[in-house]
Amino acid sequence: MAEQTTEHHNPHVEVPNEHIGIPGYLGVFAVLVLGTILTYYVALMDLDWIFPGANTLVALGIAFTKMTVVGLFFMHVRWSPRLVWMSAVGAFFWLTIMFAYTMQDYLTRGTGFFGH
Amino acid sequence: METVGAIEAGSYGTAKLNYLNNGSTLKSWLLTKDHKRIAIMYLISVSAFFLMGGLYAAAIRLELLTPASDLFETGTYNKVFTQHGILMVFFFLIPSIPAVLGNFLIPIMIGAKDLALPRINLLSLYIYWVGGAITLWALMQGGVDTGWTFYTPYSTTFSNTYVLAVGVGIFINGFSSILTGVNFLVTIHTMRAPGMTWFRLPLFVWSHYAVSLIFVLGTPVVAITLLLVAIERVAHVGIFDPALGGDPILFQHMFWFYSHPAVYIMVLPGMGIVSELLANFARKRIFGYEFVAFSSIGIAVFGFLVWGHHMFVSGQSMYASLVFSFLTMVVAIPSAIKMFNWTATLYQGSISFDTPMLYGLAFMGLFLIGGFTGLYLGALGLDVHLTDTYFVIGHFHYVMVGGQVIAYLGGLHYWWPKMTGKMYSEFWGRVAAMLIFVGFNLTFFPQLILGYLGMPRRYAAYPPEFQVLNIFSTAGASVLGVGLTMPLFYFLHSLVKGKPAPDNPWLLPGLEWRTSSPPPTENFDTPPVVTWEIYDFGDESGLDLEAAKREAATVNA
C-alpha cells in the first residue's frame, strides 16, 4: 500500500522541484538566519524568572522550528509521499526516545529514591 | 515460472557472460555499480580487517598466557585490545554480513536487477575505505588506547594517543552504514519482483530490513557522539568532562544508544542467515515464519530501549537501571521465540549436514549460551558482580563470534558456489566448522568462569590464581585460529581448482538459486515473476524434483 503511494507520487517528484521557487528558498533562509540571531540574544537574557531552565527550552524551541523548516522545504518533505513523512516523523520519535530515556536517569538522580 | 526455470540440479551457467567475467579491468571493478562486484570488494576488505583484528586477538591471548605483563608493556597491551575491538566491531562485525552477503543477495532474493541506489552503494564502499584508511593510518602512527568504548573523560582529556584520528575514521565509516541501510530499505520497499509479497520475502531479507532500520536510526547518534568527543578534546568545550562542566555519564548514554543496537546490527543478519540455513537444509518451511520475521523487527525496535543495562554500576540513577533491566528482560523474548521456531523447523524435516548446516547448528548451540549469559547480565543484582569482568567478554564473544561470525561463515559457505561459481572442498569445510566450534568453546567458556571469579576485563596482568583458566582459553584460541584460517585456504583453492558449481547445488527454491552461478550482471536473464510461497520445497515452486532424483540416482550408481 505504502509503495503504491510512492509510485503514484513518483512522476510528481521527477518534475524539477521549484515548489516554492527561489524567493521561497530565500525566505526559508531568512527564517534560519533570524532564528540564529534570536538564539544568540535569548542566550544573553536570563529567563529563569519564568521557570528554571527556561533558556534551554526557548533555545531548543527555536532550534526545533529551524529544523522543521529545513525538513519541510529544503528537504521537500512537504511535497513527499506519506512513507517519507512517516520516516521523518519516525526519526524524530527516535530522538525523543533517546532524550526521554536519558532524562529518566538525570531527573531521578539524587532524589532520595532508594537511599540516595 | 518457466521463465525462471533454470533450476535443474545439473545445469551450469559458467559458460555465459556473468558478473565476474563481464569486464576485467581495474576500472571495471572500481567504478562498477553492480551490487555483486561491490559485495566482492567488501568481502576482500572486510576479510583484511578480520585478519588484522584476529592478529590482535592472538596477541591478547598470548599476553594473557602468564599472569605478569611480560609480552608487552601495559601501554602496548591497552592499545592491542583497543584496536582489536575497534577493527572487529566497526570494520568487520558491523559491515560484514550486510555489506557482503546482504549486498550480494538482497537484490537477487527479491528478484531485482540491482539495489535501488547503485551509485550510493559504490559511494558507501568508498566511504568505508576512507574511514578504514584513516583508522589504519592512526594505528600505524601509534594507535589508540581508550578501549573501543571511548569512555570519557579518559578519551577526551587524559589519553594522549590518536583518539581524534580514530574517532574521525569511525565517524566517516558510520556514513557507509547509513547509506547501506537507506539503500536496503528503499530497495526492499520498491524493487521487489512481481509476486514477491512481503510475506514471501526470505527471512534473510526481513532481518536485513530490521538491521537497516537500526543503521539509519542509530548510526547518526554514534557519529555525533564521537564528534562531541572530538570537540571536547580539541576545543575544550565542556560536554563530558566534569572538570569542564560536563557529565561523563552522558557520553555513556549517547554511546550505548547506538552501540547496544549495534549489537543487534551484528547478530540480526546472522539470525537471518541461520533461518535460511535451517529451513533450506531441513527442506522445510520455517516454523512460524511471521513470528520469526516480526521478532526481527521487534528486536530492532526494543533493542533501542535497553542501552542503560551497560550502566548499572556507572552512577546512573537506580530508577533508570530498573527500567532498563525490565526492558532488557522483555527484549529477550523475541530471541527466545526465534530459538524455539528454529528448533521446531527441524521437526519432520529431511535434514542434510553439509558445511553450511553445521554452522547453522553451531549457531544454535552457541547463541543459546550467548543469549542466556545476556540474561545474567541483565539481572540487576548479578550484573553488579559480573559487569566489567571476563563474564562480559565471554558473553559478547558468544554472541559476536558464536553468533555473528559463525553465521557469516555459514552464509559464506552456503552462497559461495553462487558468488564464485566454484565448489569448495566439503571435507575441509566440515573439518574447519568442527575445529571452530570446539576451539571457540574452549576459548570463551573458561572466560565465563573467570568472570564469575572476578577477573576484571582489560587487565594486562592478573592475579596468579586465574592462570589455569587463562591457559585453557589461550589453547582454545589457537585451535580457533587454525579453524578460522582454514576457510581462507580452501576458498582460495576453490577459485583456482574448485569444481564448477551448478546453478542450484542443493536444489533449493530461493530466487538466488534460479539464476546461473555466478549470476549475470543483470541477475536474471528474464525478470522473475514469483508465483510460489516462500520455503516451498515441493513441485509448486517449479523445482524439477524428479529429474534431480533421477540424476542423483545415476551419480550414485
Added chain:
Amino acid sequence: MQDSSFVQLFPQQASTFAWQVDALFGYLILVSLVFSVPIILALFYFSIRYREREKYAVPKEIHGSMVLETLWSIIPFFVSMSVFVTGAIVYFNQYTPPDDSMEIYVVGKQWMWKLQHSTGQREINELHVPAGRNIKLTMTTEDVLHSFYIPAFRTKADTVPGRYTYVWFNATTPGKYHLFCAEYCGLNHSGMIGTVYVMDPKDFDNWLSGNAGGETPVQVGKDLFENKLGCASCHAGGPQQRGAKLEGLFNTEVHLVGGGTAVADEDYIRNSILNPASQVVEGYQPIMPTFKGQVSEEQLNGLVAYIKSLSPNAAAAPAAPAAKKPDEKAPAGKKADGKEPAAK
C-alpha cells in the same frame, strides 16, 4: 584466601549479600538449563530422527502453531520477569547502605586507591575493615572513571569525577580479599589493585590504635571551614549570617531560587562548594565564590564530612563504632562526627 594450587571455579563468599548474588546466579543457571537442555536434546533428536533419507524429499509442510507460539512467548516472559524482580531485590540490597554504617572515604586516582577512615587513618591500595559491621564507602575520583570492585563481596560501583557514588558491605569472614579497579582507566589499569583485610573486630581495634593516623575527615573539614577557607565568616554566626544555615541541613529538602527543590545530600554539598551559583537556596543572594581548583578531592571529602556532622540526626550515625571502644586512648578523631558541632 586465594589459593593458586588448584583451579578455583567459584569465588569466595565474604559479605552478607554475597549469597544472594550466588543464589541469583544459581537460579539463572537453573533457568538456562531448563530451557537449553530440551532445545539441545530436540536438536539432536530431530537431527538423527529426521536426517535426510532420500535426496530432495519433500517433507510435510508445517506453517506453525499459534498455541505453541503463544506458549513460548508467555512462559519465557514470566520467567524473565522473575529474573528481573529477583535481580532488582538483590540490587536494592547491594546499593542501600544501612543507616548505622561506618563511613570510609575513597578517592580513585590514576592508578591507586586512596582511602580514609572516619577516624583519620589513611590507606593506599589497602583497606582494613572489621568483620560483621556495616561499612559504607563514599567514593569519587580525581581524574577518570574507575570502578571499585571487591569480587568476594559481590559489589562494585564506578567512581565518577565530579560526584559521589557509594558502595556498602558487611564482611562476614576475616581474611584477605582482592580489590580491583574494574573500569578501564589508562596505562596502569591492571596495576590499580589492592587488598581488603577483613579483621576480627578486636584485631581491627588494635590495628586502628596502632595506626593512629592524622586528622579525621571531620577535623580536616572543620579546619578548612573555620580557618583555611574562611567558610565560617558567612556560614556561621547566627541570624545575621549571609550564607545559608548549615546546621541540620544534611538530607533535608531545600528550596532553590527560581523554584524547584533539591535534597541536600553529599553531591549537593559538593556541588554547592564548587558551583555555588548553580543551586542558590531561596532567601540568599548568589554571592558565594566558587572554590573550584582550591580544594582537593580529599579536602572536599573533609568539608562534606564536616557539614554532615552538623546534622547529627539526619546523617548516618558514624559515631557509633568509635564510641564502642572507650578503653583505647582515643586518637584525635575517636569521638568525632556527631558530637563536636554542638559546641560550635
